[in-house]
Amino acid sequence: MSGLMAGKRGLIMGLANDKSLAWGIAKQLSAHGAELAFTYQGEALAKRVKPLAEQLGSDFTFPCDVSDMDALDEAFATLKARWETIDFVVHAIGFSDKNELRGKYVDTSLDNFLMTMNISAYSLVAVANRASAMMPPLKGDGTGGGSILTLTYYGAEKVIPHYNVMGVAKAALETSVQYLANDLGPANIRVNAISAGPIKTLAASGIGDFRYILKWNELNSPLRRNVTIEDVGGAGLYLLSDLSSGVTGETHHVDAGYHVVGMKQEDAPDI
Numbered sequence: 001m002s003g004l005m006a007g008k009r010g011l012i013m014g015l016a017n018d019k020s021l022a023w024g025i026a027k028q029l030s031a032h033g034a035e036l037a038f039t040y041q042g043e044a045l046a047k048r049v050k051p052l053a054e055q056l057g058s059d060f061t062f063p064c065d066v067s068d069m070d071a072l073d074e075a076f077a078t079l080k081a082r083w084e085t086i087d088f089v090v091h092a093i094g095f096s097d098k099n100e101l102r103g104k105y106v107d108t109s110l111d112n113f114l115m116t117m118n119i120s121a122y123s124l125v126a127v128a129n130r131a132s133a134m135m136p137p138l139k140g141d142g143t144g145g146g147s148i149l150t151l152t153y154y155g156a157e158k159v160i161p162h163y164n165v166m167g168v169a170k171a172a173l174e175t176s177v178q179y180l181a182n183d184l185g186p187a188n189i190r191v192n193a194i195s196a197g198p199i200k201t202l203a204a205s206g207i208g209d210f211r212y213i214l215k216w217n218e219l220n221s222p223l224r225r226n227v228t229i230e231d232v233g234g235a236g237l238y239l240l241s242d243l244s245s246g247v248t249g250e251t252h253h254v255d256a257g258y259h260v261v262g263m264k265q266e267d268a269p270d271i
Ligand code: NAD
Pocket: 013, 014, 015, 016, 017, 019, 020, 021, 022, 040, 041, 045, 064, 065, 066, 067, 091, 092, 093, 094, 095, 119, 151, 152, 153, 154, 195, 196, 197, 198, 199, 200, 201, 202, 203, 204
């Protein structure tokens, strides 16, 4: 264990199980000395999240549904009651009606558009607002501030069949990262996103034909493989630690290089 995160405390939002991207990041942070608190979406997930938190030496878990501003306020009040300040937050949250993560974007309903935007994009703004208020003020010696990290996907940049309204929400999320980075930069609070390649998780299982997306990325990315939650965890550690002290407003791709490729690889078989 290195002391990269020693003395730092932070909140992990979006852990569902040991396949979650949030788990890959939390494991790395803990291995490098961070102290972690975790939120879970509802009581049904508490029984999964609590034992995982315990594995990383944390008994600090509490509920938070990010679509409910009162619940968010309550969660941050719970956090503040035990920890006066925090140094980082991981926002690994996204949701849309799975019936609209297939078929055509043109058929998106207003209700699901608003819900997807609220949970998958606005929630980062609401979290950043509350989390930044708990980050240590910037001092004359350059200490203070913090780091906020969210998770996005290439479907924000280019059309990925079935990703639909979630791609539009991720585009709003990535632009929010830039605006938040600019607002919070003077307080030395950095805001970044990891654009992860496809990984089989609970959330991903809602996306139509996800197995095809996985196979396509494996065959056509420069590294000719899919990424793992450990790959995402390594990049998360970098973006949440002082190693990335000069980096903010960035969407960092952890996708085996897939985003630089313009067409099918010559060696990729038909699938
Ligand atoms: P996951 O299912 O493990 O995590 C999604 C989390 O979002 C869950 O913990 C769920 O409880 C939480 N959530 C949903 N609605 C919520 C709400 N209203 N309030 C609070 N929490 C809520 O899946 P994951 O793939 O690890 O997803 C984490 C993030 O990574 C998401 O933003 C997802 O879009 C993003 N991402 C995933 C992939 C992938 O292929 N799996 C790729 C790129 C980006």
